[in-house]
Amino acid sequence: MSKQITTLQAINEAMHHAMAADPTVMLFGEDVADPEEGGVNGASKGLSTKFGDLRVRSTPISEQAIIGAAIGAAMAGMRPVAEIMLMNFMTVAMDMITNHAAKLRFMSGGQTAVPLTIRCTTGAGFGTAGQHSDFLEAWFAHTAGLKVVTGASPAEVSGLLNSCIFDDDPCIFIENLPAYWQKGDAPTDPGARIPLGVARIARPGDDVTVITYGPQVAVAQAAAETMAAEGVGVQVIDLRTIVPWDRETVLNAVAKTGRAVVTHEAVKAFGVGAEISSVIHEELFSDLKAAVQRVGAPSCAVPYSNPLEKAFVPDADKVLAAIRKTLN
Amino acid sequence: MSKQITTLQAINEAMHHAMAADPTVMLFGEDVADPEEGGVNGASKGLSTKFGDLRVRSTPISEQAIIGAAIGAAMAGMRPVAEIMLMNFMTVAMDMITNHAAKLRFMSGGQTAVPLTIRCTTGAGFGTAGQHSDFLEAWFAHTAGLKVVTGASPAEVSGLLNSCIFDDDPCIFIENLPAYWQKGDAPTDPGARIPLGVARIARPGDDVTVITYGPQVAVAQAAAETMAAEGVGVQVIDLRTIVPWDRETVLNAVAKTGRAVVTHEAVKAFGVGAEISSVIHEELFSDLKAAVQRVGAPSCAVPYSNPLEKAFVPDADKVLAAIRKTLN
Amino acid sequence: MTDSTTGQPDKAVLIDMYSKMSLIKQNDEHARKLLMSGRLPMIYYSPRGQEVIPSAVSVNLNQDDYICTIYRGTHDMLAKGVPLDALWAELAGRATGTCKGKGGPMHITHPESGCMITTGIVGSSMPIANGLALASQVKGDGKVTVAYFGDAASNIGAFHEALNMASVWKLPVVFVCQNNRFGEHTRFEKATAVGKVSDRAASYSMPGIHVDGNDPLAMHAAAKEAIDRARNGGGPTLIEAMTFRFYGHVFGDADGYMDKAEKEAAMAADPVPRYRQWLIDQGHASEADLGAIDAGHEVNIKSAIDKALDAPWPDVSELYKDVFINDLAAV
Amino acid sequence: MTDSTTGQPDKAVLIDMYSKMSLIKQNDEHARKLLMSGRLPMIYYSPRGQEVIPSAVSVNLNQDDYICTIYRGTHDMLAKGVPLDALWAELAGRATGTCKGKGGPMHITHPESGCMITTGIVGSSMPIANGLALASQVKGDGKVTVAYFGDAASNIGAFHEALNMASVWKLPVVFVCQNNRFGEHTRFEKATAVGKVSDRAASYSMPGIHVDGNDPLAMHAAAKEAIDRARNGGGPTLIEAMTFRFYGHVFGDADGYMDKAEKEAAMAADPVPRYRQWLIDQGHASEADLGAIDAGHEVNIKSAIDKALDAPWPDVSELYKDVFINDLAAV
Ligand SMILES: Cc1ncc(C[n+]2csc(CCOP(=O)(O)OP(=O)(O)O)c2C)c(N)n1
Ligand SMILES: Cc1ncc(C[n+]2csc(CCOP(=O)(O)OP(=O)(O)O)c2C)c(N)n1
Ligand SMILES: [Mg+2]
């Protein structure tokens, strides 16, 4: 068995590797330097000590200034990684992200580029409630000019983060808070890159295709186990990159199974699942044996109370129900 | 023929009526008071003179403070209308809108309510380019707790704005800049309300249903004219309310025609059209004669150059092409 | 309420302040004990060490005055009068909580006692406080709004926008910065380009008061001045109250970034027992008087916790309620 | 470049400043004439009256120093060296424009001359300027970044966050507030809770300079001091340069909100002819020298406009280019 590491370690090692490999890579965000313990979860431990205060900086609580600084530095040839502690705090910097980072290449006719990576984490499960657990990837996916990426295991997170850092476009890199302390195989090499835009078949299966990403990959796999026991083969696709998403892999897969479910932890209504579902219907209308089903959170803020929070996050039962719907 | 007024007049008269009818209605935003000419487009002309400086205020350029003030005032029993000059500037206040206005009722267990209306305008057509013309309704639609509303004629704008102001939840009211100077029938009464959540059949038709809202209603109607000449009946549904949207009207209509197109000026990818399309597929899979088609802007910033801007905004030709696709 | 020559509040107020401080301190001790025991896992930001500030503020407020506070604000809530039972039920995520269990520790709301919002977003208490104050100004209801926030929050845009607007509109609001010298793991000086947050008041032509937030009399005087000004139409004030948080940023914080000596010194100067002793020394109260207050709180806190942990969970249908005024259909 | 006793720049610099001012003024006159004629409909924010500021700043900058400007910034661009041909082609939305016609008047970018971004969002030039300066600090390339913005932008959150961060990190950046007394239709005093924007520098322990932005020598001295400080590692400066916009907020502005007498007085004190006359009076240049400069600009502007209006439109395929580094498939 290969070495087991947590997601936090994977991020930490990928960052170490990237900063060692390329002097233009920088990191800034709240508490990220070592005097501040290398991030509240320790994701960036050791970086400021190793690479110095010029390249690794703890910032004031000023998300607009953080992203602005990352944009400017990126335009001037750096490859900044900006950490926004939690995804909900991106709301404070939406002008910088969507009016500027996303658009500057286009609006300048290609003269300026913004090769920055915004790391953020989120996700329900720890009772942090309405303002600390939102998945907002649909907003960023709808904003032309941003790449939106998320990994489902330590090695995946590492490989995708490396690709984001060295990508020439602005990337929103979404981490999952509960997954930080989960272990998985270490990547073969902390500098290994997983190309953006290429989905992964997380589990093969011939009858139904479940398309998902991030923490819901494990949920989908659990649902697939249950269906396997019933003799139904469920294929699980981990998108990895939400923008640009791998239409080819998804459409080829669903063309074969004829049945598809899309699931994510974000609110279902107007979520990423709607785009995937629509495209599948548009492209494979006559091949489909049933309507594509979507699974996602209900249309409310993430609730605090434990039983409510559990009911909010899509679980294997909800994915199973959706799979069964495609089989009727 | 009934009296013709512009959209700006309709807004102005509705605001006058609402402020006269209810002393808790307030207005604030940049330049909205009379010494500042009642708004850069004059939408609020006369209000501060009539209702006084306490209730109508020009603000500093501080969108977070504007929305924050509206939220607090709403929680304390007022019905504030906050004007954010252009929809792109909502990005500066996204924390206030989505972490606070949208969530306070839920997070407080129903103890506090935020009956505020955020008016904003947007839309391509005047060469204001990447940071002044975005339609961002998909973001707000994906945010649980917000109602999202837009009107397609002066009377519609008036009736819907009145409903938003007197609604007990936070409403995002989206106006269309080029439509400000377009004329249409005046409402029967400047205080008349059009209920939220109820779509309007803007044109009857038996063969294909086009679902849309805002400035694209006219585009869809133009496309419908062309198809009528070819003997195809195109029904046009004006959603009016994007959240909560009128599933019943839409699904009943498409159940009859079996063919549907959704169009909006916003970027197509991950847009509102994806949700409508997905729900139609989910609910009417076996009734559909063709996949639902979506029309929207390409995935780029709104371009400046006139021919590019024209090509960016969905026109009747694009809607026609989508309608024809459903007929094949 | 206040002696006009010494400016010192009268005995009842002095005791009231103590009672609030004692309540906050004991409540915090129970919270941390409960967390340690594993009986109630929750995210918890201890306000221990900062008891004086909201206690001294609240004795100058009426029940229907408003406060807007933050994730760390249990002290602000208790000082303002949020009842223990509903508070603890909310912390435990129960249907009987202030927010039916939907908000949790970071979003306690209790309009009946004037606690209008608890926000988890740094800086966001201030713009919303302006709105409450604006409503008071329009209605002429004479209420004052207090916005609590931390030192690090003085570096975020919302602070700037809110203080500018409050000053331009002369809103009846008091901005109370609780400077506990840290924002999460980052020292105040490392992130803040000014020595005193209160000096930033000059940018808004607003009075700025720098005060020892652990000194009950000084804090009381500062709060009174600011609240009186707001109530009398004199507009907003920025108060920077110097203090220290004893238990780091969040429960479980390993404190590795803190200077041990600094922390120990601050804890040794614990303002609650210090003030308790002063009250006795000055003859404002006897040991027995204060003991009775402490004991009363102890009973109430224990009872609130017991009731909370026994209370029913909210029903899953709550996910579809309070999103809008009318319930959602569960789609 | 500068006389060490008088602090006055030498003749070449004085003339260079004039040349920039003259270019800006004439360019603006052509732009408004063209708009009036209907030959080129575009959104246009005239900087007429504000010529001195960027002219005095730019003579202290190197070509590879950076500026970040705003929708009104044609003067800032021209002073920094954005070429007329590419600028006009962009204003006309042509393929030969700085941004291939995709950005337009509010988003002119020309890295070759150091014009890194033009933003249409109030306040957003500042945080991005910090980033450019940060890159310079890390690379040690000795460059200075100037962020231009308006008086009303000093009330938005981004201003506060950016100035605080620039000071904490001692970034080589100069914040130049062009105080033209209005934000759109709102008077400075009505929206701003401080008399001088430059006084806000104290909130960031940063030098603040209040200067008559229509006085070329004073403006030059202020800019030089700030730019030298930034270049020498002394960190940021906030300059408030007082000025006036002659033609309202945006082309077509009816000016109803303005005080006519104030406007007329400002226009009567037009800084460009005033400085021109001063140069002649002081013997720094003859009427003929300056006339030749003016005439040269006239020819170049006319030629740029003619070329722009004749230039090809961008192809519709441009919608799918420059979104990412690799072209999109047209789905
Ligand atoms: C906009 C935003 N950014 C970051 C955070 C994460 N965060 C929570 S508390 C905190 C520190 C705040 O420090 P301070 O304002 O001094 O208040 P204190 O916690 O010391 O009471 C940070 C960075 C947040 N909640 N909101
Ligand atoms: C965040 C944001 N809010 C509002 C606007 C609309 N707007 C454009 S310019 C302007 C006035 C800005 O005034 P000032 O900063 O003084 O610059 P000036 O136009 O006077 O040069 C406003 C409100 C905007 N572009 N961005
Ligand atoms: Mg603090």
Ligand SMILES: [Mg+2]
């Ligand atoms: Mg101005």
